[in-house]
Amino acid sequence: xxxxRCDGRRLMGRLDQLGAVGRLEDGSCCRLALTDEDRQxxxxxxxxxRELGLEVRVDRVGNLxxxxxxxxDLPPVMTGSHIDTVATGGPFDGCLGVLAGLEVVQVLNxxxxxxxxxxxxxxFTNEEGVRFQPDMAGSLVYAGGLPVAEALALVGIDGRRxxxxxxxxxxxxxxxxxxxxxxxxxxxxIEQGPILDxxxxxxxxxxxxxxxxxxxxxxxxxxxxxxxxxxxxxxxAGHGAARLxxxxxxxxxxxxxVGTVGSLRLAPNLINVxxxxxxxxxxxxxxxxxxxxxxxxxxxxxLQDLRAQGLGVETRRLARTEPVVFxxxxxxVIEQAAAxxxxxxxxxxxxxxxxxxxxxxxxxxxxxxxxxxxxxxHNPAERTDPRHVQLGADVLLRTxxxxxxxxx
Amino acid sequence: xxxxRCDGRRLMGRLDQLGAVGRLEDGSCCRLALTDEDRQxxxxxxxxxRELGLEVRVDRVGNLxxxxxxxxDLPPVMTGSHIDTVATGGPFDGCLGVLAGLEVVQVLNxxxxxxxxxxxxxxFTNEEGVRFQPDMAGSLVYAGGLPVAEALALVGIDGRRxxxxxxxxxxxxxxxxxxxxxxxxxxxxIEQGPILDxxxxxxxxxxxxxxxxxxxxxxxxxxxxxxxxxxxxxxxAGHGAARLxxxxxxxxxxxxxVGTVGSLRLAPNLINVxxxxxxxxxxxxxxxxxxxxxxxxxxxxxLQDLRAQGLGVETRRLARTEPVVFxxxxxxVIEQAAAxxxxxxxxxxxxxxxxxxxxxxxxxxxxxxxxxxxxxxHNPAERTDPRHVQLGADVLLRTxxxxxxxxx
Numbered sequence: 064x065x066x067x068r069c070d071g072r073r074l075m076g077r078l079d080q081l082g083a084v085g086r087l088e089d090g091s092c093c094r095l096a097l098t099d100e101d102r103q104x105x106x107x108x109x110x111x112x113r114e115l116g117l118e119v120r121v122d123r124v125g126n127l128x129x130x131x132x133x134x135x136d137l138p139p140v141m142t143g144s145h146i147d148t149v150a151t152g153g154p155f156d157g158c159l160g161v162l163a164g165l166e167v168v169q170v171l172n173x174x175x176x177x178x179x180x181x182x183x184x185x186x187f188t189n190e191e192g193v194r195f196q197p198d199m200a201g202s203l204v205y206a207g208g209l210p211v212a213e214a215l216a217l218v219g220i221d222g223r224r225x226x227x228x229x230x231x232x233x234x235x236x237x238x239x240x241x242x243x244x245x246x247x248x249x250x251x252x253i254e255q256g257p258i259l260d261x262x263x264x265x266x267x268x269x270x271x272x273x274x275x276x277x278x279x280x281x282x283x284x285x286x287x288x289x290x291x292x293x294x295x296x297x298x299x300a301g302h303g304a305a306r307l308x309x310x311x312x313x314x315x316x317x318x319x320x321v322g323t324v325g326s327l328r329l330a331p332n333l334i335n336v337x338x339x340x341x342x343x344x345x346x347x348x349x350x351x352x353x354x355x356x357x358x359x360x361x362x363x364x365x366l367q368d369l370r371a372q373g374l375g376v377e378t379r380r381l382a383r384t385e386p387v388v389f390x391x392x393x394x395x396v397i398e399q400a401a402a403x404x405x406x407x408x409x410x411x412x413x414x415x416x417x418x419x420x421x422x423x424x425x426x427x428x429x430x431x432x433x434x435x436x437x438x439x440x441h442n443p444a445e446r447t448d449p450r451h452v453q454l455g456a457d458v459l460l461r462t463x464x465x466x467x468x469x470x471x
Numbered sequence: 472x473x474x475x476r477c478d479g480r481r482l483m484g485r486l487d488q489l490g491a492v493g494r495l496e497d498g499s500c501c502r503l504a505l506t507d508e509d510r511q512x513x514x515x516x517x518x519x520x521r522e523l524g525l526e527v528r529v530d531r532v533g534n535l536x537x538x539x540x541x542x543x544d545l546p547p548v549m550t551g552s553h554i555d556t557v558a559t560g561g562p563f564d565g566c567l568g569v570l571a572g573l574e575v576v577q578v579l580n581x582x583x584x585x586x587x588x589x590x591x592x593x594x595f596t597n598e599e600g601v602r603f604q605p606d607m608a609g610s611l612v613y614a615g616g617l618p619v620a621e622a623l624a625l626v627g628i629d630g631r632r633x634x635x636x637x638x639x640x641x642x643x644x645x646x647x648x649x650x651x652x653x654x655x656x657x658x659x660x661i662e663q664g665p666i667l668d669x670x671x672x673x674x675x676x677x678x679x680x681x682x683x684x685x686x687x688x689x690x691x692x693x694x695x696x697x698x699x700x701x702x703x704x705x706x707x708a709g710h711g712a713a714r715l716x717x718x719x720x721x722x723x724x725x726x727x728x729v730g731t732v733g734s735l736r737l738a739p740n741l742i743n744v745x746x747x748x749x750x751x752x753x754x755x756x757x758x759x760x761x762x763x764x765x766x767x768x769x770x771x772x773x774l775q776d777l778r779a780q781g782l783g784v785e786t787r788r789l790a791r792t793e794p795v796v797f798x799x800x801x802x803x804v805i806e807q808a809a810a811x812x813x814x815x816x817x818x819x820x821x822x823x824x825x826x827x828x829x830x831x832x833x834x835x836x837x838x839x840x841x842x843x844x845x846x847x848x849h850n851p852a853e854r855t856d857p858r859h860v861q862l863g864a865d866v867l868l869r870t871x872x873x874x875x876x877x878x879x
Contacts, residue, residue, distance in 0.1 A: 255698075261704060287664075287665070288848055290823045292822070293664070305714075305716030305735075308712075312713075315702050323709075325740070327740070328740070332736070334752040334754055335685075335731070338733055381742070438695055440699070442694065
């Protein structure tokens with residue numbers, strides 16, 4: 064018998080439809096969490112879930128779960144992702160994982176397949192963290208990492224409360240987050256980076272996820288006339304920040320992770336005035352906790368040098384997560400699923416934060432990556448080849464089928 | 472006979488009075504050129520000129536000249552500076568040169584001294600260049616470097632025209648700029664830098680003035696996810712700008728001039744996005760034209776390296792002036808004036824642009840510097856010790872007396 068295959072065209076059609084919700088003139092998607100656009104996106108996904116016969120549950124932080132019964136009343140195998148976007152997002156980020164889950168359900172329905180375990184397709188609230196901090200808030204609550212009350216009390220960048228906005232859009236459910244503990248969780252996602260695309264690979268099996276260290280560094284120098292102040296008598300916060308950015312870049316290259324100064328503001332920011340102040344952000348990531356911690360110590364030592372050279376230095380920790388190692392057994396199931404389709408699958412480290420890393424706290428979890436053309440994401444130009452969408456969904460289908468037959 | 476001395480207390484009193492015009496809550500002066508505050512400042516200075524018996528002439532670009540007759544009808548010896556300020560200026564920048572000129576006149580009046588040559592105290596329009604570009608516009612026109620019509624047509628940062636604003640505040644005169652060609656020009660000014668203060672010197676004889684090269688550099692990279700884009704696959708405009716700022720700093724140290732990246736903007740300027748674009752300004756200054764030109768070539772070569780590494784690079788020349796060498800004879804008169812007071816005077820290079828550099832195009836010119844405490848200027852904390860104000864005015868008095876006795 065031919066193995067089951069997803070209908071890639073149908074899946075691309077749903078991605079197009081969902082991508083049109085909140086679309087701006089420049090083609091980007093703007094469905095910030097718990098806005099009217101998010102509601103419209105949720106309404107569309109829920110209507111599809113119902114058409115497919117899924118039982119739709121909504122938990123207290125707005126996570127949606129579409130349940131498909133199994134032949135036995137066991138913990139379900141869960142897939143899914145998120146449908147909120149950044150302010151100028153693309154159509155694949157998150158949505159691919161949710162809609163590929165629905166596509167899997169539809170294929171099973173059409174072929175009359177009943178799995179041993181139930182299947183669950185989840186949509187997690189506020190993954191992007193643009194409107195409400197922290198990011199991945201819905202899956203974090205689901206995994207027990209943030210109390211429901213604290214999530215509901217979060218205040219967005221527009222001053223609105225998470226809980227009030229959730230009620231306003233009609234997605235404040237009653238299910239206790241995490242009440243349904245999955246047997247396993249597998250998320251299909253676009254890579255959002257260039258590795259698969261550059262290497263000409265179609266699939267990635269994500270074995271781990273980088274730890275993230277975010278620090279805001281404020282340097283205090285002395286504003287002075289750029290023409291009259293000799294180099295040796297300067298306390299130039301701008302030059303300090305420039306050295307910091309070069310240091311972060313070189314450090315990441317040396318340690319094999321990534322390091323970025325993406326945000327940098329000078330004051331007074333005038334052509335002929337030495338900067339009095341510089342505020343820079345440092346984003347360090349590494350898959351090995353020990354290396355990441357060493358990078359942080361090196362950063363601190365560098366800042367100590369800047370202090371010794373006369374700059375005031377303040378630091379503020381903005382975020383810190385440890386690296387996540389996904390469940391090797393689940394990764395192996397993904398690799399076997401790809402192999403059974405005759406496909407190579409590249410072992411990957413996720414550079415971005417993912418809902419799956421939260422689910423990994425409560426059940427075996429792993430991820431499947433498909434390529435992002437040019438590595439572009441969080442951008443209306445975010446694209447994934449329909450062939451790769453098809454392959455990713457097929458590997459997800461086979462992976463879920465295998466996991467859903469696992470006995471207790 | 473005791474040599475004539477200025478009344479330092481009276482001079483400080485006038486500096487206080489003029490500094491109060493346009494004073495903001497934080498203590499800074501805001502008398503942008505041709506605003507109502509500039510008019511009030513001019514009115515005050517003109518009233519003092521008239522009290523001192525000076526004949527007040529106003530030229531077509533608003534330069535004020537207060538004339539004191541000599542015993543012979545010869546070209547006058549001129550002193551002066553400007554009274555416009557930056558948006559948050561201090562009380563000494565420019566005003567010291569104008570008010571010390573008035574103090575010299577008052578001392579001569581009180582002692583019934585008539586010099587051979589007339590004396591002229593000038594107030595040049597729009598030296599700071601904050602409201603109207605270029606800076607030093609009034610003295611530039613005076614020296615024939617900018618046609619009157621072009622000056623009057625300048626559009627300010629608020630959209631108003633130079634000529635219309637000049638008429639509005641009542642200072643559109645009829646004298647042709649430059650019609651009075653001085654025998655010599657000497658300007659007393661605060662250093663606006665830290666050298667005299669750091670070295671514990673009270674006086675500087677300014678022998679030359681740095682050339683200035685201003686370039687805006689725009690770097691084009693590719694915005695990408697800071698977590699998922701390996702270091703080797705980045706085109707990071709922010710890192711390019713950081714390297715540029717370090718390069719400019721090191722280049723200036725190597726060549727013995729000054730170099731500053733005072734303004735730097737990243738886009739999108741987000742913690743977890745590699746910068747797509749960076750716009751930085753490069754301010755290079757050196758007293759030797761050949762070295763300054765070499766520095767510009769080194770900058771261009773560095774930018775070529777950035778291009779070769781995958782960044783798009785655009786440059787825009789914002790300003791370029793050649794170094795100015797003041798008249799050695801006039802500098803010697805200043806040095807002798809200091810010596811006759813038993814004072815050391817340090818040879819200096821001016822790091823800032825000055826009205827005197829424009830006057831140097833049409834007559835022998837030089838400058839006297841007094842210390843700025845901590846090198847601070849363009850700042851409400853701009854301070855000069857009253858003892859240094861006194862010394863500077865005394866050296867100016869003696870210098871003008873010597874020059875004013877020179878025969879044709």
